[in-house]
Amino acid sequence: MPDISAWFNDLLSGNLIFTPTTLGYYWTGLVTTSQLVFLSLVIGLVMAVPLAIMRSSRRKWISLPVYVYTYVFRGTPLLIQLYIIYYGVVFFDGIQESFFWPIFREAFYPALIAFTLNTAAYTTEIFRGAIKATSKGEIEAARAYGMSQGLMMRRIIIPSAFRRALPAYGNEVIFMLHASAIASVVTLMDLTGAARYVYSRFYTPFEPFLFVALIYLCLTFAILFFFRFLEKKLLAHLKPQTP
Amino acid sequence: MLDLQGYGPRLIEGAGVTVQLAVLSLLLAVALGLLTATAKMSRNWFLHRTATLYTTLIRGVPDLVLMMLLFYGGQIGVNAISDILYYDFEIDLYINFNAFAAGVLTIGFIFGAYMGETFRGAFMAVDNGQIEAGKAYGMSSGLVFRRIRFPQMMRHALPGLSNNWMVLLKTTALVSVIGLTDMVRVAAEASRATHEPFVFLIPVAVAYLLIASVSEWIFARLQKRYDIGFGEH
Numbered sequence: 001m002p003d004i005s006a007w008f009n010d011l012l013s014g015n016l017i018f019t020p021t022t023l024g025y026y027w028t029g030l031v032t033t034s035q036l037v038f039l040s041l042v043i044g045l046v047m048a049v050p051l052a053i054m055r056s057s058r059r060k061w062i063s064l065p066v067y068v069y070t071y072v073f074r075g076t077p078l079l080i081q082l083y084i085i086y087y088g089v090v091f092f093d094g095i096q097e098s099f100f101w102p103i104f105r106e107a108f109y110p111a112l113i114a115f116t117l118n119t120a121a122y123t124t125e126i127f128r129g130a131i132k133a134t135s136k137g138e139i140e141a142a143r144a145y146g147m148s149q150g151l152m153m154r155r156i157i158i159p160s161a162f163r164r165a166l167p168a169y170g171n172e173v174i175f176m177l178h179a180s181a182i183a184s185v186v187t188l189m190d191l192t193g194a195a196r197y198v199y200s201r202f203y204t205p206f207e208p209f210l211f212v213a214l215i216y217l218c219l220t221f222a223i224l225f226f227f228r229f230l231e232k233k234l235l236a237h238l239k240p241q242t243p
Numbered sequence: 244m245l246d247l248q249g250y251g252p253r254l255i256e257g258a259g260v261t262v263q264l265a266v267l268s269l270l271l272a273v274a275l276g277l278l279t280a281t282a283k284m285s286r287n288w289f290l291h292r293t294a295t296l297y298t299t300l301i302r303g304v305p306d307l308v309l310m311m312l313l314f315y316g317g318q319i320g321v322n323a324i325s326d327i328l329y330y331d332f333e334i335d336l337y338i339n340f341n342a343f344a345a346g347v348l349t350i351g352f353i354f355g356a357y358m359g360e361t362f363r364g365a366f367m368a369v370d371n372g373q374i375e376a377g378k379a380y381g382m383s384s385g386l387v388f389r390r391i392r393f394p395q396m397m398r399h400a401l402p403g404l405s406n407n408w409m410v411l412l413k414t415t416a417l418v419s420v421i422g423l424t425d426m427v428r429v430a431a432e433a434s435r436a437t438h439e440p441f442v443f444l445i446p447v448a449v450a451y452l453l454i455a456s457v458s459e460w461i462f463a464r465l466q467k468r469y470d471i472g473f474g475e476h
Contacts, residue, residue, distance in 0.1 A: 075409075075455050076448040077416035083431055084448070087440035181305035185420050192308055205315035209308055217303040 018207070022198050029194030030215065032108075036190065037180050040112055041173060044119035051120065052127030052161075053153065066124065073121035078179050082114040086186045107186040115183075119176050126168045130161035163234050170227030174220055181216075191215060250433040250443065257426030258450055264346050264425065265415045265454075269408060271351025276358020283363050294359065301356035307417050309353060314345040314421045346418040354411050361403035366392065368399040398469040405462040409455055416451075426450060 009020070055066040073081065089110055134157050142152040184193035195208035202208075247254065282294035301309070318340040328334040369392055377387040419428035430447040434440035 072448070072452070075452045077413040077427065077451060079416040079419070079427060080430075080444055080448050080451070083427075083434065084440060084444045087431075087434050087444070091441070178305035181307040182417065182420070184307075192305065192311075195308070196311065199311075199315060205312060205319060209312040209316065213304045213308050213312065216305055216308065217300070220303040 018211075022194075022208075025189070025194040025197060026191065026212065026215070028189055029191040029212070032183070032188060032193075033177075033180055033190040036108070036112060036115060036183055036188075037173075037177050040115035040119055040180075041176055043116045044123055047116070047120040048123035048127055049158070051124040052131060055124055055128045056131045070121040070124050073118055074125065078114065078118050079182050079185065081118060082111060082182060082186060085114045086110040107183070107188045111183045111186060111188055115176065115180060118179070119172065122172050122175070123169065126165050126172060127161060129168070130165035131157060133164055134160060166227065166231055166234060170223065170231075173223050173227070177216070177219055177223065246442065247446075248433070248437055248439075248442075250429060253424075253429045254426055254433075254443070254447070257424055257429040260343070260423065260425045261412075261415050261427075261450075262454065264343065264350070264418060264423070265408075265412050267347045268350035268354065268415070269411060271347060272354035272358045272407070272411065273404075275351060275355025276362050279355060279359025280362035280366055283359065284366060298356040298359055301353055306349070306353050306414050307420065310345070310349040310417055310421055313349045313352075314340075314342065317345055317348075342418065342421055342423040345421065346415070346423055350411060350414055350418075353414070354407055357407050357410075358404070361400050361407060362396065364403070365396040365398075365400035369395045394469065398466075398473070401462060401466050401469060405459070408458060408462075412454060412458070413451065 051066050051069075054062050055070070057063045086107065138156055138160060139152065142156045147155065180190060181192040183190045184196055187193075189197065191212045195212040198208040199205050279294045279297060282290040283298075285291060321340045373391050373395060374387055377391045382390065415425060416427045419425050419431065422428075426447050430443040433443040437443075
């Protein structure tokens with residue numbers, strides 16, 4: 001270890017902006033951004049599956065509320081949603097006395113809630129499109145086997161819709177990573193927040209913002225390659241057959 | 244009724260800023276998108292690579308980071324240029340790099356990359372025979388573009404264009420962060436001052452939905468216009 005840290009200090013010596021301290025900020029920022037994006041995507045995905053099934057229901061009273069939810073969350077800027085939740089959380093009666101308050105006082109949870117609700121809305125619509133595109137033959141085959149509605153959903157429609165939704169969902173993940181930059185607006189120290197902090201300390205915009213832009217770019221490419229890999233694995237049966 | 248506590252006029256002004264910003268950025272984005280699409284389809288190696296680099300880089304970095312880079316970096320860049328002008332040529336010129344210009348430039352620049360992809364797909368969808376027919380009539384390539392490629396391309400580009408516009412409209416909210424007083428900034432300021440966030444933020448959210456609905460209607464009419472001669476309608 002002393003070798004590496006000596007090498008590291010050597011590398012950074014004479015550099016005013018990339019000091020171990022500021023690199024520490026970027027690291028904290030990277031951790032916060034990853035946590036926010038990962039957690040909101042996972043919770044959003046879990047929410048989106050039942051919502052998409054409800055949204056595809058033929059009964060109006062089931063599908064309409066979900067439609068209103070996705071319409072509002074997809075039609076307004078995420079920043080507004082974040083502000084409403086961040087500033088509005090204190091207005092829930094008794095929340096300041098409850099034991100949740102230390103959690104909600106931090107900006108992390110309002111941001112997480114806003115991001116989760118937002119990505120769940122987009123993912124619901126992606127899945128709905130995929131469910132709608134299920135070929136008639138698959139459904140007829142399932143019916144012919146005597147599957148119940150629930151079993152057909154579980155064994156036929158959902159798995160095949162998942163695969164069809166994959167490319168669009170990959171875009172949504174990248175979109176969420178980029179959208180998470182606004183967490184810095186509510187005082188969160190995410191990647192962008194770290195860049196803003198370093199900028200305000202040193203008044204040099206180029207180094208911090210270009211540096212985090214590079215990190216975001218790497219993350220984007222990593223997500224892109226991950227989804228390409230998944231598509232190759234899961235969509236192999238859809239590829240044109242070569243003799 | 245809704246009590247805006249005197250913030251009403253400022254909110255409406257802010258809404259004006261939002262709409263102006265969105266429309267101007269859209270124009271810039273469409274122009275850049277057309278250029279990018281043309282460059283991507285050209286056989287020139289350099290143009291092709293530059294356009295690909297532009298679309299890849301822009302789509303890999305968050306809008307807010309690009310906006311801050313341009314806004315905070317832009318002022319320093321402009322100052323450096325005016326310094327050179329002053330010391331080397333004795334021209335005294337101070338340019339204030341304002342937030343509105345930075346907003347339009349960044350949003351236009353970002354969505355130019357997305358528009359480029361949309362237009363490229365749409366241009367490819369125009370039947371080659373049409374272009375050949377135009378050339379056979381002795382039309383110059385400019386005239387072929389104006390009379391044949393552009394109108395037919397728009398039919399294919401409109402769905403993507405309308406999608407990009409909806410995303411662009413929501414992206415304009417970010418300019419409030421770099422200090423431009425659009426409706427989001429007014430609403431956020433008012434919420435902090437009065438401790439009544441819902442009174443200000445929910446009407447602004449509704450305003451976004453309204454603008455989106457109006458533009459959906461406009462796009463539907465445009466689509467009808469560009470679909471003329473393709474049946475169904």
